[in-house]
Amino acid sequence: MLSYQHIYHAGNAADLHKHALLAWMLDYLTGKDKPLSYIETHAGRGLYDLGSDAARRTGEAQAGIGRAEAAGWLDTGHPLMQALAAIRARHGASFYAGSPLIARHFLRPEDSAHLAELHPAEYAALAEAKPGATLHRRDGFELARALTPPTPRRGLMLVDPSYEVKADYAAIPGFLREIARKWNVGVLVLWYPKLADGRQAGMIDKLTSDFADALVSEVDFPPARPGHGMVGSGMFVINPPWGLADEAARLSALYVT
Template sequence: MLSYQHIYHAGNAADLHKHALLAWVLDYLTAKDKPLSYVETHAGRGLYDLSSAEARKTAEAEAGILRAERADWLPEDHPLMRALASVRRQYGVNAYPGSPLIAQHFLRRGDSTHLAEMHPAEHDALAEVARGATLYRQDGFQMARAVAPPTPRRGLMLVDPSYEVKTDYADIPPFFQDIARKWNVGTLALWYPILTDDRQRGMIARLSQAFPDALKSEVHFPPAKPGHGMVGSGMFVVNPPWGLGEEAARIEALFRG
């Protein structure tokens, strides 16, 4: 599907949950002087302007990153806040980084980045900001299967589809099993929406059965507007780094408070 554009949702509560954990993992992985690979299946444009007409139309960032900043949810030295400050210094106070730019903040010379984005305009925008990355204008699941295992073998894959393709819920568990067989040392992270109809539940049950030692982190929040189906955000992480469980618990407590 080529209709989804994340600018309408950038910086929302789900982004805050996902990006706080993503930045923590990247900070942890890059603390060691060993090269790594970062693979992302649905990259988007990489950089968002929260003052744009699209972002202001939904104003979802008000319940996400802007709320977190007003309430001092995350200290200045938190990995996400460090990445956000760096992006704002370069692109302005209303800039918000998507996951490719969060990764770019942490990755070093010698690390490898593979980003897939099918939407033509989103891909072109990504190409303007994703320095040093290998870009793919193709289906992200196909790219991941072709790349895995990447070189270097140490690293992280983020799977973050829009779920506009309804078969994603059925296709992702066997996809994760396939990637894990090929790349058994990789950290595999899946973001998923928590929906009022519990459509995600079967997918997570199948993943939990296949990966009993994986980390599952979920937060809940009010719908962005009346009748909106998403009421929470989930992250399922295979081969989670040591300490991620404690960080996830801290983030979850912020949403409960």
């Protein structure tokens, strides 16, 4: 349960999909003069050096942020590229922002942010990255239940588990139903892997049945290496901000070029 470390996968094709949409949503939400709450259930370390031995060992970033930058998928005005430019100016050209530091780039002093991370090494690295949020070394699902509904009530929750615990696929629909009942105005965002064996399909079927107006954005890409099970990335967004569907469609089209 505590073996997963994202440094081996940071900046990959799934991260690009997830972070481009997350940055777009945060940019949209903070564009209005109203405070918001940001909650993240599985934060990771927040900052990744793509030049490190661990990141270079898999080379997955080259098929994600590397490919996107080489092909000009996201111009300099895109919210994700703005956040990455700020991170690189502060830490160096080889660094990549995880979702906590993407959020830090957009959140304002009047906003509230809570990040959960249970892995001890990842939690220590997250604290060192100074994400400008209240940190919790705690199970993220428990934290979400404890904090909702948050103050301010306007806001976004990112649910991004590693899915090492296979029971997550069965448990997440009930978890999101519970959170949505308590926080009916929150933008609830679930990232999930598309797997070759299709085990995520039952979870998404349940979610789309419960949340008919939610946005489902999926992209496909080749496995990172022969035999690797992840063949795509999905984002399920309850209460999607206006315009997100267009941005998701634009991004999805790039993956098939």
